[in-house]
Amino acid sequence: MESNYNERAQYERAQKRVKEIKGFYGNLTAYIVVNIFFVIINLLTSPEHLWFYWPMLGWGIGVVFHGLQVFNAMPFFGKDWEERKMKEFMEEEERRKNEFK
Known part of the structure; x- marks a missing residue:
């Protein structure tokens, strides 16, 4: 009985971990796609005033911390x-x- 409980708990932890990793990769994919879109829009509409790097920087910091948390690399x-x-x-x-x- 206890063996089943341990296996179930292990399965649930693994499932949670996979969900966290998928969430990170989803965030990373959205970051890349949206920021490519921002670069294109910025260069087509106002190439003399570059603003695309501000959202890229802000969101990038969030992506880095998300990755550190998901992959247990937080100091x-x-x-x-x-x-x-x-x-x-x-x-x-x-x-x-x-x-x-």
Whole structure:
């Protein structure tokens, strides 16, 4: 019985991970397509005033952080930090419950 539970939990974690990776690649694809469109529009309408790099820069920063998070490359606020913080909160809540008993 416990084996089934562990397999199910593993499957759900893997499924969540695949969904996160697909989300990142969807974001990256949209970033590339939209920014190509911005470059074309900018160069066709006002080549003397280049503005396309501003949305490219802003959205690019977001894409980089999204990739760092999805691929667990965050030097801070990574999975280890998240798990430690959750454990800390759970222990704190348990301690508070025991105080009122």
